[in-house]
Structures are given as C-alpha cells and as structure tokens.
Amino acid sequence: MRRWAVPLVAVALAAALPQPGTAQAGTLRADAAAGAVPASGAGGALTAQATQTARTTQAARTTETARTTETRQAAWTAQGAPSPVTALRRHFAEHTGLRISDVGRVYRDGKAVVTIWRRGxxxxxxxGVYATDTTGRTEAGRGAIREFEGLIGRRLGSTRxxxxxxxxxxxxxxxETWLPEGKSWLGLIGPANIKQTAALPQIVNVFEPATLGALLSHSSVKRKxxxxxxRQGTVTLRTLYRVSPSFRDRLAGPPKxxxxxxxxxxxxxxxRSNLARRLTTTWRQPVPGTPERPTVTVADTRYTGWGSDVTLAPPPPEDTADAGRVGGDFSPPPALPVG
Known part of the structure; x- marks a missing residue:
C-alpha cells in the first residue's frame, strides 16, 4: 500500500482542515449481525437468544464501566483532584476513552462561509490518543468556497x-471515485496523523499534555x-507550533x-476532576490578497464520557479498497497556509 497522509478538508477560504466526524465502531458486531437475520423456527429462537445475550452482555459492560468510572472519580475527589495534565495522563495509563462533539465555523465579513460538524x-x-472514529459534515457558502471545491475536485460533504x-x-x-464496485472504504497507510484528526475542526488539541499545559500557563482568567x-486566555501561533505536534502537522512550516x-x-x-469538558477557540487569519478582510474561525468542542470503555476497530477487509491499488495518484493534502 502506498503511503499517504490523511486527506484534509477546507475550513477557510484558502485554508484546509482534515475532514473529520462519529462512529460506533465499539458496538458489538454480534448485535448487528443478529439483527439482520429474521427470527423463524428453531434458528430464529437461537438468533433471538444470541441477540438478547449480546445485549445483556453489552449492558453489563456499560454498567460496570460506569461504576468503575464513578468509583475512580470519587477516589480522586476524596484525595483532591489531580492537575489537569495529571488527570489526562491517568486516562492514558488506564486505556480509557471518551466522546467528542464539536462545531467549527469560518466567518468572513460577518457571515459564516464554512461550517463543520463532527461527532465521534x-x-x-x-x-495518548490511539484511535479515533468520527463522522462529520461540512456546509460551504457561495462564491469563493464553491471555487475552492472546484479546485480540489470534490464536495465538502459528510464523511467518516x-x-x-x-x-x-x-x-x-x-x-467514491477511488473505490471499485462493492467497496465503501478507502484504506490508507502513512504518517501518524491520529492526533491531528482527533483535534479538528478544533485548532487546539487538549489531548496533548504539553498543549493543555500551555493553555493553563497562558490563562489570564481563572474562576471556580x-x-x-x-480558564480563559490567549496563545500565539508561535507558541502553539512549539508545543503541539498536531498543529505542526497542519502547517507547511513554522509561522513567521x-x-x-x-x-x-x-x-x-x-x-471537578480537572478533565476538559468544553473548549472554545477563536482566531483571525488574513486572506492573501485581501488582508483587510480576514477570516475568523470559531470552534466549540464538547468532551463527555471520560473513562468510557472504547475499543475501536477498522472496517471489514471485504469492504475496504487499498489506496495503492485503486489506480491513479492522490494529490498531496493541502496544508494550512500560515507563515
């Protein structure tokens, strides 16, 4: 398989973001398989029984995970909440997971020209982050955005x-244009862009301890x-580039x-356990050729279900096409034009 980076999606008139989004890869495949078979006769009874058993097992796992999380949180509260960076690292060590949902909007002249929704x-x-499974949807405005879609040769729609x-x-x-008949997934091998994908459309990745620490140290407002x-504050792109691997992945070079x-x-x-539950960011970027009309990007991300038992899996091999064998060449993914 050829090596390609994860494709990106437009988030500003001249800037591009990875096309993200949410998934249910951790659900029991037994449920889906059993649910697709009509119950009839003895075979139907066995199928129904298997389905009920799978659902009972999943419910038990969910309940046990919730109890474990509650016990852990209670213990941390009794001891005093750890620092945000320590709390984050504890979840790394325990191999847990969480749910994310966010919306990012790019404004120009006071109007939203691009909106990206994502859940996962x-x-x-x-x-740190091992895997993500996300589903997102992009809506583009008129004019320059449609021109950008024409340049990259594809619509900025929903993707998983x-x-x-x-x-x-x-x-x-x-x-779809790269997929042979009967295939619904395109498989890529390339640089580890997992952290980048986990953060977008959010420009700041709080799953990176150094990045989270930078936010804490640059907070000008702190309230209980x-x-x-x-916490509230500002951080420069120079600082973000220095501390954040995922941000560096998005740029063609250091901002200058x-x-x-x-x-x-x-x-x-x-x-109260010092884990992120919401992050909003706002940043303004000049547009080449029209610096007096910059874009303003606003992202709002919610983090829920910390400590969840998340085990993600790739799609079935029979549904996947190898990007190195479907023919043609992919264009290099666009980079965020800062600098």
Missing amino acids: RVEFDAS VICFPDEAYLSGPGY LPSGTY GRSAKITVGFRLWLD
Whole structure:
C-alpha cells in the first residue's frame, strides 16, 4: 500500500482542515449481525437468544464501566483532584476513552462561509490518543468556497474517518471515485496523523499534555465554578507550533513574521476532576490578497464520557479498497497556509 497522509478538508477560504466526524465502531458486531437475520423456527429462537445475550452482555459492560468510572472519580475527589495534565495522563495509563462533539465555523465579513460538524469517539493508550472514529459534515457558502471545491475536485460533504497510528480508513463524498464496485472504504497507510484528526475542526488539541499545559500557563482568567473550573486566555501561533505536534502537522512550516504573532483566544471549562469538558477557540487569519478582510474561525468542542470503555476497530477487509491499488495518484493534502 502506498503511503499517504490523511486527506484534509477546507475550513477557510484558502485554508484546509482534515475532514473529520462519529462512529460506533465499539458496538458489538454480534448485535448487528443478529439483527439482520429474521427470527423463524428453531434458528430464529437461537438468533433471538444470541441477540438478547449480546445485549445483556453489552449492558453489563456499560454498567460496570460506569461504576468503575464513578468509583475512580470519587477516589480522586476524596484525595483532591489531580492537575489537569495529571488527570489526562491517568486516562492514558488506564486505556480509557471518551466522546467528542464539536462545531467549527469560518466567518468572513460577518457571515459564516464554512461550517463543520463532527461527532465521534476517542480511544487512548499509554502514549495518548490511539484511535479515533468520527463522522462529520461540512456546509460551504457561495462564491469563493464553491471555487475552492472546484479546485480540489470534490464536495465538502459528510464523511467518516477511522484512524489508527499507522493507518486510516475513509468513507463518504470525495472518496467514491477511488473505490471499485462493492467497496465503501478507502484504506490508507502513512504518517501518524491520529492526533491531528482527533483535534479538528478544533485548532487546539487538549489531548496533548504539553498543549493543555500551555493553555493553563497562558490563562489570564481563572474562576471556580460549581461544576469545576473556568480558564480563559490567549496563545500565539508561535507558541502553539512549539508545543503541539498536531498543529505542526497542519502547517507547511513554522509561522513567521506577523503570522507567528496571531493569537488564538480560548475558553476552557474543566470538570471537578480537572478533565476538559468544553473548549472554545477563536482566531483571525488574513486572506492573501485581501488582508483587510480576514477570516475568523470559531470552534466549540464538547468532551463527555471520560473513562468510557472504547475499543475501536477498522472496517471489514471485504469492504475496504487499498489506496495503492485503486489506480491513479492522490494529490498531496493541502496544508494550512500560515507563515
């Protein structure tokens, strides 16, 4: 299989973001398989019994996971909540996961020209994000956005992306032209873009301890809330590039000159266990040729279900086409033009 990076999706008039989105890869395949077979006679009874057993097992696992999470959170509260970075690393060590949902909008002249919705799940391992399974939808405005769609040769529509450290699987608008009949997934091998995919359309990746630490150290406002803690501040693109591997993956090179001084305003809500539950960011970027009409990008991400038992899996091999064998060449993924 040839080596390709995970494709990106437009998020600004001249900027591109990976096309993300949510998945149910952790659900029991036994349920889906059993549900597709009509129950009739003895075979139907066995199928129904198997389905009920699978559902009971899944319910038991969900209940046990919830109890374990509640016990863990209670213990941490009794001991005093750890620092946000320590709390994050504990979830890495315990190989848990969580759910994410976000919306990102790019504004120009006060009007939203691009909107991206995404929902999904994240699986951790000892080093951080191990896998993501997300489903997203993009809506583009008129004029320049349609021109951009023409340039990249595909619509910015819904897509599903499943990523692991060394492989990615994509399905949805823009990928069908590469797929032979009977295949619904395009399989790629390439650089480990897993952290990048987990963060977008959010420009700041709080799953990176160094990035989370940078937000905490650059907070100019800190307030205690009944639900946890609120932080607010700004961080420059130069700082973000220095601390965030996923942000570096999105740029063609380090931001320079005025671009390096562009600030990203952030608001971060932490729960009582010091885990992120919401992050909003806002940043303004000049558009080449019309610097007086910059784009303003606003992203709002919610994090729920910390400590969930998430085990993600690739799509079935029989539904997947190898990108190195479907013919033709892929264009290099566009990079965020900062610098």
